[in-house]
Amino acid sequence: MSVNPLRLTTLCAMSKPKTIQTMKPETAAKKLGVLLSATPAEFQAGVVSRDELNELQSTPPEWLTDLRRNGPHPKQVVAAKLGVSISGLTRGGVTEPLTTAEIDALKAENPAWLEHERSVQAETRKEALRLKQR
Numbered sequence: 001m002s003v004n005p006l007r008l009t010t011l012c013a014m015s016k017p018k019t020i021q022t023m024k025p026e027t028a029a030k031k032l033g034v035l036l037s038a039t040p041a042e043f044q045a046g047v048v049s050r051d052e053l054n055e056l057q058s059t060p061p062e063w064l065t066d067l068r069r070n071g072p073h074p075k076q077v078v079a080a081k082l083g084v085s086i087s088g089l090t091r092g093g094v095t096e097p098l099t100t101a102e103i104d105a106l107k108a109e110n111p112a113w114l115e116h117e118r119s120v121q122a123e124t125r126k127e128a129l130r131l132k133q134r
Helices: 005-015 025-032 041-045 050-058 062-070 075-082 086-091 100-109 112-133
Strands: none
Touching: 025 041, 025 050, 062 100, 075 086, 075 100, 075 112, 086 112, 100 112
16 A cells, blocks of 8 residues: 555644744834833743734734833834934934934934934935836
8 A cells, every 4th residue: 555645744744733933022022113121021021922923913902002102112113213224323322212202302303413314314215226226
């Protein structure tokens, strides 16, 4: 009696229990766009499954909604809200997480470094678009 190897592989694959994919809290916070140190202690202490992450993204709890709205925000979010690169933030002296109010104050003040970094970012995007169209 011969056994089809493809069928055997399929049967073996079907009988294996599905493993739950998990990630560290740092990774989950980055995917959620929040600062890990600002999240609740229980979030920081455990691991986050892919299903839990999907649930947090689709129906965020109040703490997550508040963090996204008011901050403090991680540097990648601060950079995006200001329209500059992360390197531009560093060159401008912004090394700490900022709240939404602090970001709004910076926008209103519009210091010279921010104006310069925005123009650098705009040129970089323009050049990337030009290269893509080639």
